[in-house]
Amino acid sequence: MRCWLLLSALAGCAPTVAPPGVERFDPNHFPERVRGPMPGFGPFDSYRDALVAACPLILSQRGGNAGHRDDMSFRTRWQVSTEYCAWLYYTPDGKYEMSRLVESTRPIAPDDQHERGCTLPTFVEDSRYPPHSLKHLYILHNHPGVPTNISGRDIRAVINAARVHGETIETRDGRIPISIVAFFSNHYDPAPRTCDGFFEYSKGSTEVVKWTPDPRGHWRREKAGTVQWKSRTEFEFVPTP
16 A cells, blocks of 8 residues: 655545635645644644644544554545645744645545545745745655555655755754654544554655654654665665565
């Protein structure tokens, strides 16, 4: 099963009215900007705290979690699942905020049931701050089914984002490379409020990292794959067995 994210066209099947905090764009008239901030989210002093808070919020969206592919009802849930994506950005006030979520809207072909995707506008627009004052830091999205990992298209999205926003972002925590995360849940729940972890890839790194919480809520880091760079734009991703 592959899941992916691009910066510019989108995927999935959705009802007419978008939930609060979720944007649903016409794929034939896709905007350059998505609004921020996400209502009821943040601001955060730490980008790590923001990531941990974003995980259950995104996974709890309609169709955001299909559970494990070996579950008896997985195929039915997968067929109606979707990806959501958003920017985690850094404000002139030194805070971390999340944009509104973008929901996939392009119908999925019946014979294309192994991929989900979400297209994210290139910029965030936050009316509290001057244009171009926001720093785009993390591409956030969910992978509805597990087992999963970062995909080659996810890594490609980071490359494309770095061309626009730069490879590193100056923050109160120092210089942080522009990155992507994929949130996941190991179990299906009709109203999930948990996060079983996320995969992270940062521009220029040779590793994909998997973060999971232990029973005490401490986050553990493990290697999830190797990115072998052939040039500044060409690479091969080898998942950890």
